[in-house]
Amino acid sequence: MRAASSAIRSMPRSGIREIMDIAMGMPDCIRLEVGEPNFATAPHIIEAAHRAALEGHTRYTDNSGIFELRAALAEQAAESTDREVLPEQIIVTSGAMGALFSTLTCVLEPGDEVIVLSPSWPNYQMQLQLLGAVARVVETSPENGYLPTIQQLEEATNAATKALLINTPCNPTGAVIPSDLLNEITQFARHADLFLIADEVYSRITFEEPQIPTACYDTDARVVSINSFSKTYAMTGWRVGYAIAPASLAPLIRKCQEPTVGCVNAPAQYASLAALTGPQHLVEEMRNAYLNRRNISLEMLSQANVPVFTPGGAFYLWIDISQSGRTAQDFALDLIHNHQVAIVPGTTFGAENSDRVRISLASDASDLQEGLRRLISELER
Ligand SMILES: Cc1ncc(COP(=O)(O)O)c(C=O)c1O
Known part of the structure; x- marks a missing residue:
């Protein structure tokens, strides 16, 4: 065998x-x-899924998700970043896990290196391993508020480095990358010519300062923002997440869904639309x-x-x-x-x-x- x-x-x-x-x-x-x-x-979210199924939304959708949900997400992203975001830049995925995996698949060749911080969510390294990529780990410490320094990022970068993965607020530490450091990190990614993948699934759960979206600092379309309905709306089992990608990368992430998931469960997409547009x-x-x-x-x-x-x-x-x-x-x-x-x-x-x-x-x-x-x-x- x-x-x-x-x-x-x-x-x-x-x-x-x-x-x-x-x-x-x-x-x-x-x-x-x-x-x-x-x-x-919340009941209104569950009802929206029920209604959608009764109304016949039980078929495949576009690989990148239903237009109404992508349009609502694009509008929200445009508002929070003060930039133009088009529905074509949104790909609705099987949770943030799906958004990450499709994004990494589109960005990496086997052997490419990705800078990952420690401590961080284990799925990053698991996904990189599946793709034959290499995790270059940068350790953060309590003395430094579990934040990386630019010097550490520079030292971890070499000719094989293709992307930097950040997570703010962070699972497991709860560290929130402050806006000035987020700006510097984005500048660093630009100088080193790296994709910057920002996992922001906890962005609506902050206790002091609100989380500024990383995309606010993106001046040359290299940031992919990863987000999800799981944590924000208590919807972990519905499996709906999304990537907001530069216009050059978004069609590839959409294409990546075609042979893998096809699309996200249609009633769950309508439930997510209700979550987004309903009471906050x-x-x-x-x-x-x-x-x-x-x-x-x-x-x-x-x-x-x-x-x-x-x-x-x-x-x-x-x-x-x-x-x-x-x-x-x-x-x-x-x-x-x-x-x-x-x-x-x-x-x-x-x-x-x-x-x-x-x-x-x-x-x-x-x-x-x-x-x-x-x-x-x-x-x-
Ligand atoms: C940092 C981080 N990113 C992504 C996810 C996955 O979220 P989803 O349920 O949307 O796949 C989790 C779940 O624990 C997480 O902690």
Whole structure:
């Protein structure tokens, strides 16, 4: 029997899996590992999908999505960047994951290098591995607010570097790239002639300054913005995301969807249109809930003298567990076995993060407090 592809066989699974597999078998487990809102999708969004299906929107759509949704997204992007954005520049995808994969497929040749920050969401490196590209990791640190310096980016760049991938607000740290640094990063990408792929799926979940879209600083059409309905509208299971791409790249990303997904589920696209054009106070209410949970959790950790990074956005806490004297993986396994609390070891987000764990503020508020109490007691053991 011939061997299956080495790219997929050697791709490491996300480190969260081991914990999730144990959590699934524990009915009373407090689940602080999952990165999805605990809120239900709003009824008007669900009704829009139902109506769309009854009205016959049950067929393939354009590879890049229905025009109404792309037009609404283009209008929103134009408003937030103060630039012209055409519906042709929007490609509706299977979640942000699909937007990233189609974009990377269109940008990269095997062997090309992409600068990726650490800690960062593991799917970036998994996707790069599938495409035969190389992740060049730039480590960020708490001393630097988990932000890269331009010097670090310069040092990581060589003739094979094709793109730079950033994520703001960041999963797992919650670091938000401030506008002046975002501007400098975009200038750096221009000087080094790199595609700049900006994952902004948490852009509507910020606690201090609002997130300025990276595309605001793009002067020569090299930024691809990745976004999604998953986190903003509590729609993770609907699988609708989108890429906003320069006019030169957008038709290729659209073409990339043709042999892979065809198009996104049609009723889900109408649901997303309802989310975008309907009441936005729900987004604000969810953000306020995460902010409240963040503040309560930071207070609990500070009372217990547990170091933690104060996130400016997204819905995670990145906690320093070095006082436990254990690796993040061992600590996470001890916590789930001894206290039935599931968290994510930091190494999931880059091998060097073995003294950190991530918990999700998108979990139920009372679960979060009880989970943190148990985490603190395991740290003091
Ligand atoms: C940084 C980041 N980007 C993208 C995604 C994927 O979002 P989607 O559900 O739209 O595929 C996630 C999901 O956890 C994420 O944390």
